[in-house]
Amino acid sequence: MNGKIVVEHLTKTFKKGNVQAVKDVSFEVEEGEFFAFLGPNGAGKSTTVQILTTLINATSGKAEVAGHDVIREPEKVRRYIGVALQETGVDPDLTGREMIELQANIFGFRKEEGKKRAQELLEIVQLTEAAERRIGNYSGGMRRRLDLALTLVNEPKILFLDEPTTGLDPSNRMAIWEELRRLNEEVGTTIFLTTQYLEEADSLAHRISIINDGEIVATGTPKELKAQIGNDLITLTLKDENQQAEAVEYLRGQMADVDVISRHNKVLIYVEEGTKQLLEVVRLFDQEGYEIEDIQLSSPTLDDIFLKITSEKKEGVRADGE
Amino acid sequence: MGNNLWKDTWLMTVRNIKTTLRNPFSFIPNLIISAFFLLVYEGGLSGISQLPTFEGANYLAFILPVSIVSAAIGGAGGAGQSIVKDIENGFFSRLLLTPASRLAIVLGPIIAGMLQLVVQTLLIIGIAFLLGLEVVTGFGGILFVLLIAVGWGLAFAGYSAGVALRTGNAQAAQAGTFIFFPLIFLSTTFVPYDLIEAQWLKIAATINPTTYIFESMRTALIDGWVFWDLMQGVFAILIVCTITITFAAVSAKKAVSRG
Numbered sequence: 001m002n003g004k005i006v007v008e009h010l011t012k013t014f015k016k017g018n019v020q021a022v023k024d025v026s027f028e029v030e031e032g033e034f035f036a037f038l039g040p041n042g043a044g045k046s047t048t049v050q051i052l053t054t055l056i057n058a059t060s061g062k063a064e065v066a067g068h069d070v071i072r073e074p075e076k077v078r079r080y081i082g083v084a085l086q087e088t089g090v091d092p093d094l095t096g097r098e099m100i101e102l103q104a105n106i107f108g109f110r111k112e113e114g115k116k117r118a119q120e121l122l123e124i125v126q127l128t129e130a131a132e133r134r135i136g137n138y139s140g141g142m143r144r145r146l147d148l149a150l151t152l153v154n155e156p157k158i159l160f161l162d163e164p165t166t167g168l169d170p171s172n173r174m175a176i177w178e179e180l181r182r183l184n185e186e187v188g189t190t191i192f193l194t195t196q197y198l199e200e201a202d203s204l205a206h207r208i209s210i211i212n213d214g215e216i217v218a219t220g221t222p223k224e225l226k227a228q229i230g231n232d233l234i235t236l237t238l239k240d241e242n243q244q245a246e247a248v249e250y251l252r253g254q255m256a257d258v259d260v261i262s263r264h265n266k267v268l269i270y271v272e273e274g275t276k277q278l279l280e281v282v283r284l285f286d287q288e289g290y291e292i293e294d295i296q297l298s299s300p301t302l303d304d305i306f307l308k309i310t311s312e313k314k315e316g317v318r319a320d321g322e
Numbered sequence: 323m324g325n326n327l328w329k330d331t332w333l334m335t336v337r338n339i340k341t342t343l344r345n346p347f348s349f350i351p352n353l354i355i356s357a358f359f360l361l362v363y364e365g366g367l368s369g370i371s372q373l374p375t376f377e378g379a380n381y382l383a384f385i386l387p388v389s390i391v392s393a394a395i396g397g398a399g400g401a402g403q404s405i406v407k408d409i410e411n412g413f414f415s416r417l418l419l420t421p422a423s424r425l426a427i428v429l430g431p432i433i434a435g436m437l438q439l440v441v442q443t444l445l446i447i448g449i450a451f452l453l454g455l456e457v458v459t460g461f462g463g464i465l466f467v468l469l470i471a472v473g474w475g476l477a478f479a480g481y482s483a484g485v486a487l488r489t490g491n492a493q494a495a496q497a498g499t500f501i502f503f504p505l506i507f508l509s510t511t512f513v514p515y516d517l518i519e520a521q522w523l524k525i526a527a528t529i530n531p532t533t534y535i536f537e538s539m540r541t542a543l544i545d546g547w548v549f550w551d552l553m554q555g556v557f558a559i560l561i562v563c564t565i566t567i568t569f570a571a572v573s574a575k576k577a578v579s580r581g
Contacts (some may be wrong), residue, residue: 002473053419054580055415055418055419057580075421078420078421079421083419085419087412087415088412088413088415088416088419089411089412089413089415089416090413091341091408091413092410093340093341093345094337094340094341094346098340103420104335105329105333106330106417106420107420108421134344148415158392276379
């Protein structure tokens with residue numbers, strides 16, 4: 001048993017509608033690592049987590065979690081993982097304390113041990129005051145904190161969290177982030193988190209895989225991902241929007257080694273040396289008579305990276321199709 | 323750690339009993355309806371037991387099985403209801419992610435439903451005694467009636483759990499309980515077989531396994547220990563249980579499988 005996740009050529013096709021939700025996905029997560037799966041709705045994040053947590057079977061490929069094969073030894077995997085999925089809920093008629101005690105007893109804690117563990121966890125997620133209330137009366141934030149407590153009952157080696165902060169207000173989100181950081185740093189729990197929020201992955205994860213349309217399109221540390229697409233980002237808006245397509249083509253012709261992306265009414269330019277190339281862009285546009293309304297220089301955020309990678313992919317597909 | 327069928331079944335059953343008791347409206351209406359059957363039919367129809375076909379039987383003892391079967395089906399239906407509730411609010415998925423025995427996850431609500439049934443049946447029998455019930459076979463006969471109720475409840479629990487696991491949908495499970503009406507009323511519900519007028523109802527009553535449940539309970543309550551008359555209910559239970567429990571098992575296997 002270890003705290004690792006090893007995934008090789010994982011594929012999942014749903015018979016219903018013949019949808020290929022996960023396409024040949026491979027990655028590894030080291031023991032004690034904080035790993036994030038980042039992607040939009042329907043990218044295949046949840047399906048991957050459901051396979052890794054033994055809820056559904058893969059169509060093909062292999063996955064090992066905590067040193068056990070998820071398909072052949074699901075019982076063993078279940079002992080060592082803590083899971084909070086979008087699909088998992090609680091019994092609203094039990095109190096928070098009863099729910100945790102039940103979970104503890106299922107995981108083999110004896111009665112007294114289970115009571116002790118429940119008290120510890122209630123304190124960690126700050127639900128002691130609400131412990132005797134029925135879960136049906138909990139707020140969304142309290143439910144999510146209870147969810148987290150439930151995943152920790154068996155002191156898991158690996159924690160799987162499927163969009164744990166979606167729909168939460170900022171203060172509840174921060175509370176969850178803090179607890180996850182603590183678990184990862186102090187307890188050494190491996191964490192696999194999926195999220196749609198780039199800032200969440202950026203601020204929490206050691207390493208990120210970006211998944212889109214069932215495929216991993218990029219993997220690296222937040223820093224690496226930023227570096228991969230250039231150090232700086234120039235964002236500009238033209239005075240005359242109608243010139244944008246033409247201007248982008250022109251710029252691509254003139255600056256062969258930089259990436260230029262057109263998005264809504266903005267032109268995004270990923271460059272190596274921001275200040276120098278900013279001046280070059282201004283000079284080139286000035287020469288051709290494209291009037292610039294607004295121009296900014298910044299370090300790319302994961303948001304920008306995400307846009308770049310997914311739009312590159314789309315353009316690639318379109319080019320193939322033509 | 324974990325994976326102990328008995329312990330897990332115990333945990334699941336206790337939790338189901340707890341949540342049932344916290345939702346009194348999940349069982350009180352059914353209990354009232356069953357008691358209502360007993361009171362109203364006894365109050366309104368008991369005169370017909372003067373007819374020679376009744377051979378002097380007490381109408382209260384005649385109508386009691388209807389009330390008991392109604393309570394039993396209601397109690398057993400609770401098993402399906404709580405499974406549907408668990409599937410809908412995601413608790414079922416959470417249980418599947420723990421090392422808990424898969425069998426225990428499904429057995430818990432069924433056992434809790436059976437216990438609910440026993441309590442409801444005993445309450446109904448208690449009410450009947452208050453109304454002046456007399457049983458020829460005495461305590462043993464009551465025990466037999468209770469066993470038949472449990473057996474028939476189990477058959478219905480298999481059906482309701484099967485529908486619940488297959489659909490995972492409260493409306494579908496609710497619709498499934500409508501089978502209650504033909505089961506109870508297309509039978510020798512109010513009068514003995516010979517007194518049923520319409521030919522179609524006679525045919526329906528012959529096909530309806532509930533008829534054999536009613537008749538076997540009535541034998542114990544009214545006629546005494548007539549072996550083969552008692553056994554017709556046992557056979558009906560064995561046949562129907564085989565079908566519905568298989569249906570439940572196949573549905574359960576599908577629900578906990580990882581497709």
